[in-house]
Amino acid sequence: MLFDMDGTLVDSEKLWGIALEELAVRAGGKLSEEARLAMVGTSMPVSMAIFRDDMGQPDRPSAPDVDWIHDRVTELFAEGLVWRPGARELLLAVREAGLPTALVTSTARRLAEVALKTLGAENFDVLVCGDEVRRAKPDPEPYLTAAGLLGVPIAECVAIEDSPSGVASAVAAGARVLAVPSDVELPSHDGILLRESLAGVDVPFLAAMFS
Structure with missing residues (x-):
């Protein structure tokens, strides 16, 4: 099992939004909704490039903003994270079943x-x-790396994602993909199973994805 984190297991995308909006104020501007949604699920370098473009400050140094x-x-995060519906129950069920499990996140x-x-x-x-892979999502490297470390063929893994970038990464890697959108809508297409939430998803449901 391969789990994304932000927006998939925990409702943390809103916290990233708060921080980015505050950073925009520090930069003397206001972050557009379009830019914020474009950042969801992307790596920090990509997010900061979107941020600079949205601020109209292409030469703005990135390192201080990242820090x-x-x-x-x-x-x-330290103030507490809220689980996404059904996420905690599914994670615990997966562990009870003894399935090898990885957290695969674009977060540092x-x-x-x-x-x-x-x-x-x-x-x-x-x-x-x-910050531990050469090529972040939507490249398949993060999911291929996780499957390799688990010692499980990627074709035998289910990846659970919420963002277009994450879904693209998991599909390109060759995993079965369960997509549960949070802040950004995900179009239905071949290669992914789309659900509104993880509520009601259990180990037999995941096993049925291979039948």
């Missing part, structure tokens, strides 16, 4: 480790973070 965002989101490890205080580090055999 500020990481510090602010760490504070927001320092932030993922804060989130694990809510998610439970014991619920994952492998953690693949956005």
Whole structure:
């Protein structure tokens, strides 16, 4: 099992939105809704490129903004994360069933480790973070890396995602994909199973994705 984190297991995209809106104010502007939605599920370099373009500041240094965002989101994560509907129940059921499980996130490890205080580090055999891969989502590398570390063929894995970038990564890797949109709508297309939420999803449901 391969789980995305932000917007899939926990309702953290709103916290990223708060931090990015605050950063926009610090930059002397206002973040557009279009830019924020375009950032969902992307790597930090891509998000910051979208941010600079939206601010009309193409030469704005990225490193100070990345540091500020990481510090602010760490504070927001530490205040507590809210589970997405059905996510906690599914994760616990997967672990009870003894299935190898990975967290595959575009978020940096320092932030993922804060989130694990809510998610439970014991619920994952492998953690693949956005700052630990050469090519982030939508490239297939994060999911291929996770499957390799688990020692499970990617074709035998289910990836659960909420963003276009994450879905594209998992599909390109060759996983079975369960897509549960949060902030951004996902079009239905071949190669993914689309649901409104993880409520009611259990291990037999996941097994049926291979039949």
